[in-house]
Amino acid sequence: MPHHTHAPGHICSHCDGFPVVAIATGTRNGDGTRRTLNVTCPACKGTGVVPTRRVLTTAGR
Template structure:
């Protein structure tokens, strides 16, 4: 029996599938480690993929 093929997910074009990053600020904390900011992609909100765009419906006038 065959298995259904999973629908491929679209990789986010802004983050290219790497939605979460850690950025060092350059300052050091009291224990000597660097302070970091954890930032999520704005477009996919940290998921790494986007949904397919809605199909565009064009209104064509009928020619007589």
């Protein structure tokens, strides 16, 4: 049975919950592996979620 976890916010719309990515630079290290740069999402600052916004609603007429 699936277990749902509730994050303390909504999934970031900029990175879709994948806040850190590795980008290959095209050069290789001495052992033959690729050099990569780790880049974090600037919108959520690497957390993958953004805080929920509180919305004020007016009830009545």
